[in-house]
Amino acid sequence: MSDPTTPRLRPPRPEDLKVFEGLPAAVSGRAKDPVNAPMIRHWCEAMGDRHPAYTGPGAVAPPTMLQAWIMGGLSGHGPRDAHAYDRLLALLDRAGYTAVVATDCEQEYLRPLRPGDELTFDAVIETVSPLKRTRLGAGHFVTTRTEIRTAGDLVGTHRFRILKYAPAAHPAPRPEGAAAGRSSPEGPRPERPRPVINRDNAGFWAGVAAGELLIQRCAACAELRFPWLPGCGRCGSPDWTTVRASGAGRVFSYVIMHHPPFPAFDPPYVVGLIELAEGVRIISNLIGTEPDRVRIGTPVELEFLQVDAGLRLPVFRALPDGAGA
Amino acid sequence: MRPGDELPPLSVPVTRTLIVAGALGSRDFQDVHHDAEAARAKGSPDIFMNILTTNGLVGRYITDHFGAEATLLKVSIRLGVPNYPGDVLALSGRIVSVNPDRVAGRCAVEVAVTGMNRLGRHVSGTVRVSVPAEEPSGGPGAGAGPMGTFPGAGA
Structure with a gap:
């Protein structure tokens, strides 16, 4: 990178990331819509889910919709939710870890959600991992835990992990037979590191x-x-x-x-x-x-x-x- | 129904429609789930399924098998390789444990689930589902038999 206009990216120090652990990612967030039959139907049609509990009078929402209810959607949740989580993501963006992919989702369902239920949620940043090298590129895993409530009663918990990463230069699948780490056929094979020889050894x-x-x-x-x-x-x-x-x-x-x-x-x-x-x-x-x-x-x-x-x-x-x- | 029992597999064709409908149905408007050009600009060969759709499919796989009385208690998944259009997600499951549920007359079944596609393992995880303690009687009406026997309502 000799281009002088390219800012040199400096990785965040571990202590700059650790301070985010335990900070809120959302406080008293509000689902944009109450639990409702049309969204349930759209979900079930997409998933091909014909469970009878999800249709008709007395229907409940598919429990796996838990996160869908609290998504910001196209308009987002707005500045009232701009908490530590956004600052953390912005910090990682500035360090070059601009891409994001979800890796883990762990949900517990304490009681069924029914049309009309108004949901609120609070989330906390549980962990920010040290820098990890992955197949997609180097980055940090960020884990959050969200509690979802109806009228103050806890109805579900949602632990979510994303990888915030700097895309590798050539993330496309490698051609068959080309093992990771091998030099490309057209380039010279890189040399193994040399030992440091001094008077003691x-x-x-x-x-x-x-x-x-x-x-x-x-x-x-x-x-x-x-x-x-x-x-x-x-x-x-x-x-x-x-x-x-x-x-x-x-x-x-x-x-x-x-x-x-x-x-x-x-x-x-x-x-x-x-x-x-x-x-x-x-x-x-x-x-x-x-x-x-x-x-x-x-x-x-x-x-x-x-x-x-x-x-x-x-x-x-x-x-x-x-x-x- | 005992630990070690295998669930019948379920194959889900990963169409562009499923990826986009799943993303929008879960209110996930990240462009990599509906805009192939944007996905390519971010280094992905194509759009790919979002985690909420995978989560929904895993839940459906379990309740399809356990039937109308089944209620999901917990779904915990980890994603591996992406689900790209044109692939097929092959879900399989194995019963890990069967324990009494908090609710009388029901038991909590824990199932280990794996979903493979042509690139490898797309998803692995565990699901805890509450089911009636006794096998459903073969009689007519709600609760009879696995979902697979329901007449084919078009998806």
């Missing part, structure tokens, strides 16, 4: 270059440590030597990454916390297995993966159960 990466996984050993107390650190966590000594890992280990824990996709990574893939035979643990990728076949305790074996011309990484190949140490 240079020895480790020199070992990787030589095809060895090196563990640090304290020269004073012989404690093994990994990842590499400048001093011993047990006795504090800055002196160390190295031990070459045998390469045997087991899955101590793991996650399967599905989402969000990152450039140069093809989900799903497994990130394992591997306990080496020497007793220290290392985080790396698990290869040679379907992600859903990995289990805690799965035996693994060290391999070096040449990711690209400039990057070699220690990874772990899953072995059949019963193999390995």
